[in-house]
Amino acid sequence: MTTGIIGAMDEEIEILLSKMNIERSYEKANMKFNSGTIYDKKVVLVRCGIGKVNAAVCTQILVDDFKVDKVINVGIAGGLGENIYPGDIVIADNLVQHDMDTTAFGDKIGQIPRLNTYEFKCDKELVLKAKDACNSIEGNKNSFVGRIVTGDQFISSEDKTKWLLKEFNALACEMEGGSIAQVCYLNSVPFVVLRSISDNANNGAHMDYKKFETIAIKSSTEILDYMLKN
Secondary structure, eight states, X not given: OEEEEEESSGGGTHHHHHHOXXXXXXXXXXXXXXXXXXXXXXXXXXXXXXXXXXXXXHHHHHHHHHOOSEEEEEEEEEEOSTTOOTTOEEEEEEEEETTOOOGGGTOOTTOOTTOSOSSEEOOHHHHHHHHHHHHHSTTOOOEEEEEEEEOSSOOOOHHHHHHHHHHHOOSEEESSHHHHHHHXXXXXXXXXXXXXXXXXXXXXBOOOHHHHHHHXXXXXXXXXXXXXXX
């Protein structure tokens, strides 16, 4: 069994990379795919870059070239749910692309045209393992399970965040997870998306980004450590 692990930025994978026994590094589409083991588990670890296209290309390479059995995506997101604060973890159980808009043809906003699903559902077992990791690691990470929305937009407007919460009932928004989810869905590959929350315009909670980045990377690394060990 081989697990594909995707982070959007180098900073999000560098700690895990230091823990890897790297057997091969493979470059394609301006991405370096590091294949090897962590805790004797087969892993391919890669930085995909920011945005939906980068994330989708990366995921398809993992499927085609490395035949991964599952995909875990980690990263940073903005909070939407009113009870979610910086440092919390959101585990997606489904994802929707909020910037897909073919409502002019009668589709619901977020619906990918001519696809027989509206939301891309994460693998239930992986969601449970991620939740168990949050509950089991030292300090118990404050975690939530629910919808994450994705779009090629950095959301900084309070009006936009309120709209995303109202329209999609989402807990968090970011820029890669929904496209990773779509590629996994099309290839019948189990997946889960995990996000550390950086801020939340809907409740006025903010944290210095540099300070938060360190916390987020530590949190995601601890969660993945636990999931790989178990």
